[in-house]
Amino acid sequence: MIMGRGARSPNPEAAHVNTFGAQFVEVEVEPATGEVTITKLVAVHDSGRVINPLTLSSQIEGGVIQGIGHALTEKRIVDRKTGLVLNANLEDYRVPTIRDAPGITSQMVDRPDLRANNLGSKGVGEPPIIPTAAAVANAVADALHVRFKEIPITRASILEALSTKKE
Amino acid sequence: MRAFEHWKASDLATTLSLLKEPGTEAYGGGTDLLGELKRGIRETQRLINLKGLGDLARISTEKTGGLRIGSLCTLEEISLHSQIKNQYPSLVQAIATVATPQLRNIGTLGGNLCQHPRCWYFRNRLFPCWLKEGQKCFAIDGENPYHSILGRGMCQAVHPSDLAPVLVSLDAKVRIAGQRGDREIPLEDLYRKPGMDQRQMTILHPGELITEVLIPGPPAGSRAIYLKSTERKAWAFALASVAVRLAGGDDNNEVKEGRIVLGGVAPVPWRSKEAEQVLANRKLTEDAIIKTSEAALAEARPLRDNKYKVPLAKGLVRKALEILSRSK
Numbered sequence: 001m002i003m004g005r006g007a008r009s010p011n012p013e014a015a016h017v018n019t020f021g022a023q024f025v026e027v028e029v030e031p032a033t034g035e036v037t038i039t040k041l042v043a044v045h046d047s048g049r050v051i052n053p054l055t056l057s058s059q060i061e062g063g064v065i066q067g068i069g070h071a072l073t074e075k076r077i078v079d080r081k082t083g084l085v086l087n088a089n090l091e092d093y094r095v096p097t098i099r100d101a102p103g104i105t106s107q108m109v110d111r112p113d114l115r116a117n118n119l120g121s122k123g124v125g126e127p128p129i130i131p132t133a134a135a136v137a138n139a140v141a142d143a144l145h146v147r148f149k150e151i152p153i154t155r156a157s158i159l160e161a162l163s164t165k166k167e
Numbered sequence: 168m169r170a171f172e173h174w175k176a177s178d179l180a181t182t183l184s185l186l187k188e189p190g191t192e193a194y195g196g197g198t199d200l201l202g203e204l205k206r207g208i209r210e211t212q213r214l215i216n217l218k219g220l221g222d223l224a225r226i227s228t229e230k231t232g233g234l235r236i237g238s239l240c241t242l243e244e245i246s247l248h249s250q251i252k253n254q255y256p257s258l259v260q261a262i263a264t265v266a267t268p269q270l271r272n273i274g275t276l277g278g279n280l281c282q283h284p285r286c287w288y289f290r291n292r293l294f295p296c297w298l299k300e301g302q303k304c305f306a307i308d309g310e311n312p313y314h315s316i317l318g319r320g321m322c323q324a325v326h327p328s329d330l331a332p333v334l335v336s337l338d339a340k341v342r343i344a345g346q347r348g349d350r351e352i353p354l355e356d357l358y359r360k361p362g363m364d365q366r367q368m369t370i371l372h373p374g375e376l377i378t379e380v381l382i383p384g385p386p387a388g389s390r391a392i393y394l395k396s397t398e399r400k401a402w403a404f405a406l407a408s409v410a411v412r413l414a415g416g417d418d419n420n421e422v423k424e425g426r427i428v429l430g431g432v433a434p435v436p437w438r439s440k441e442a443e444q445v446l447a448n449r450k451l452t453e454d455a456i457i458k459t460s461e462a463a464l465a466e467a468r469p470l471r472d473n474k475y476k477v478p479l480a481k482g483l484v485r486k487a488l489e490i491l492s493r494s495k
Contacts, residue, residue, distance in 0.1 A: 081309060084291070
């Protein structure tokens with residue numbers, strides 16, 4: 001019998017360990033109703049050595065869908081008079097459904113980063129969340145020639161922006 | 168949640184006499200009422216499960232070509248019925264937008280028509296709002312992005328049903344059973360907005376129950392559609408919706424008569440007779456479509472946060488008519 005043991009060493013104290021990535025979004029916007037549909041999303045992340053490609057791509061997809069909620073649907077509503085949160089439930093606080101999720105193409109770079117730790121792998125849970133809203137907002141701006149400076153970008157924000165643009 | 172008695176309905180007469188007693192409520196699927204009890208915004212001493220009333224779970228064809236749909240039919244059963252699929256496609260379209268498959272499997276027609284608003288002040292027991300016998304509506308000067316823009320009264324909540332606008336557009340009637348006998352009224356007349364003198368959303372009296380919905384056979388050259396706009400792509404109530412049913416003239420593109428009913432914008436399913444007048448005996452040209460959509464929203468008086476609903480509802484009316492103008 002041959003036995004082996006290994007462990008991932010801690011991240012170094014002297015250096016920052018960063019995951020790098022880039023994301024691309026294509027949207028369709030219906031001007032009559034302000035509906036945004038994400039038609040395509042590509043996420044490429046360099047998280048060092050890839051240990052399990054399936055769990056890695058699942059992490060990316062999960063993060064991206066969280067980011068779509070961030071971009072388009074999730075908003076905490078506080079009653080300004082009482083300070084009570086009015087949508088503290090999953091009916092009124094809207095996380096994306098599977099119908100809101102586009103086809104997601106994820107690519108992994110798989111380049112061991114041995115400065116990070118002895119495995120050369122780095123985290124990828126949060127990185128796909130971060131650029132999603134910005135990419136969606138850029139795509140909507142490209143479609144409508146209007147910049148949105150607040151998220152979520154809702155029917156209300158799109159229809160208001162379009163009516164101001166017309167005037 | 169307070170304790171309550173739970174009864175299983177066995178026959179209609181007994182159910183109606185029980186329903187007359189104060190503190191008694193009836194439910195079919197329970198998808199709305201049970202949630203209200205859990206949220207502590209409604210109390211009941213006695214709850215009657217209607218599911219035992221098998222006669223109210225049937226769909227039958229009328230000799231005149233119309234249909235009678237029992238109020239206990241689930242939304243899923245209705246959307247799978249072959250004659251309904253052929254004759255009333257807009258009804259099937261509306262059902263496909265309701266909540267989730269799980270909810271459509273237990274939610275009933277009667278419950279959908281009688282459901283209460285989703286307003287977050289109404290649904291929160293900490294706000295004693297007008298609909299809950301309180302002093303005022305909290306939405307009128309509160310957070311109101313999802314509230315009414317048309318026909319606003321004492322309560323700013325919108326009627327949440329997807330089926331009601333479609334059924335009003337199809338000229339449906341409801342049969343109401345009561346102790347003193349049955350009556351049939353246009354579905355449109357079932358609804359009323361809460362006002363100074365009353366806090367009900369329907370004209371049903373205690374001890375009355377909707378037993379059937381009657382849809383007349385579609386008129387000649389009929390075309391219908393339901394469009395709904397939501398904040399996300401599934402499992403959401405309408406920000407605005409529109410049900411249109413046109414009855415044709417001789418020419419392809421001529422409308423003899425049209426019905427336009429908006430959802431999600433008013434305390435009742437909002438039939439726009441102004442828009443219908445613009446559309447009557449007209450060709451469905453681009454100009455007619457725009458004028459109709461403008462007329463439908465001419466009376467809109469939005470609140471602070473829901474101004475977007477005006478262009479949204481106009482856009483839906485326009486889109487619905489454009490699709491119908493290409494569909495013959």
